[in-house]
Amino acid sequence: MLQHHCKDCQIKSAAASNLNKEEFEILETNSAQVAFKKGETIFKEGALSLNVAYLRSGIVKVHMHGPTREKILRIVKAPSYLGIPITFGDKINQYSATAIEDTSVCFIDSNYFRNFIYSNGKFAYEIIVELCKNELKDYQKYTSQSQKQIPGLVAETLLCISETIYNNPRFNFPLTRNEFGDMVGTSRESVSRALSEFSSEKIIEINGKEITILKKDILEKISKNG
């Protein structure tokens, strides 16, 4: 457990901003900050869920076993809670989280986290807001994925990664082609072909892992039309 001072943490969650001095002391003595290297597992499907994980820095993939392959549910960028649902929705983790860049995670004993919900209404409210926003985002993605064809899904994913994770039209795509496939529910070959197509049409530029979005408007159109 690294020494840390939650009260002075510069990257508190919206919920934690509502904690008072005493609650911060409780948080501090019942949480642990852990560093993960790229590729390391933060928590694993099937294990007991005893902690709430708060992602302080880095990027993480949230994923679960599917009927035929792994499914990447979302890419999470710090700062954000990582799976409150696995803590309060079930006793056993229903999904895993793996660092796709070096990350720092605070694990909070879920009993104390629960007590904050009981005793601090503003804290609870912010947690609810975060859960609600996630659900809405998930439903959007869910709907897209069941209706769009592969070029649309690949375009959507590129835009999403560019805009919500890197805020930059040029970025290092953090997943392998195989994982990209796991994310949109298709094979690595199909992803590869869609990317090649976009590249040959000068909509994007590919340099290994580095992708540059050249024509955002066209990519948006492809994403929208499926």
Add this chain to the structure above:
Amino acid sequence: MLQHHCKDCQIKSAAASNLNKEEFEILETNSAQVAFKKGETIFKEGALSLNVAYLRSGIVKVHMHGPTREKILRIVKAPSYLGIPITFGDKINQYSATAIEDTSVCFIDSNYFRNFIYSNGKFAYEIIVELCKNELKDYQKYTSQSQKQIPGLVAETLLCISETIYNNPRFNFPLTRNEFGDMVGTSRESVSRALSEFSSEKIIEINGKEITILKKDILEKISKNG
């Protein structure tokens, strides 16, 4: 607004069970019970979300516009909250709810609902648990839908409707074939073909809207293997 007494309501939510006498009085004066006939819209995508909807009785489909067609996100059976996320995740409804059987819904002014979260930790906690459980269920379904093929999806849906909605191997399927397609992300023809196939193999029996699951074990195998 129908006259009603929330305190004595026999079908309170887990969250509402934690409200005290005063809170029930507030709830009573700031909520309205409304009856909906089959097919009527309970709330609509795009409208302002000013109320939390609590489904007291009946069955509802929750759905949203997708890129190419409507998407049915879930079938909800009473008693259950209907879309807390639309109230606290955004100011505008991101999805609609439509009665697929006659229903009774309590609309609760979201400002008062929010106050309960602020002031009653156990209420807030139960809301969080419900949101978390929904997220886990959604992720499971989400993963299935992006990996299984149509027979697997149709089998999964039949089992789900049979077990979680009707608790009976024989039931009146509450959706048209088209809506069934909207639910699993496929065309009505493909759903129809899968059902015919199951029927000719004596796995199910179809009598118009009435479906009987004859061989649950085989249906489960089809569902599991995709």
Add this chain to the structure above:
DNA sequence: CAACTCATGTGATTAATATCACATAATTAG
């Protein structure tokens, strides 16, 4: 740095599903 292993791109083939077309059944409206 050489030998592996893993990741990627791409052509050929196969399989799954969408779409179209149409007949028929069920439901709704007048």
Add this chain to the structure above:
DNA sequence: CTAATTATGTGATATTAATCACATGAGTTG
């Protein structure tokens, strides 16, 4: 009760994407 509308089933065809096969490339490890 009849006409109109909507829902359903099913064959034929077209489209899409999966799978297989293989070459190349990049990164890793001894």
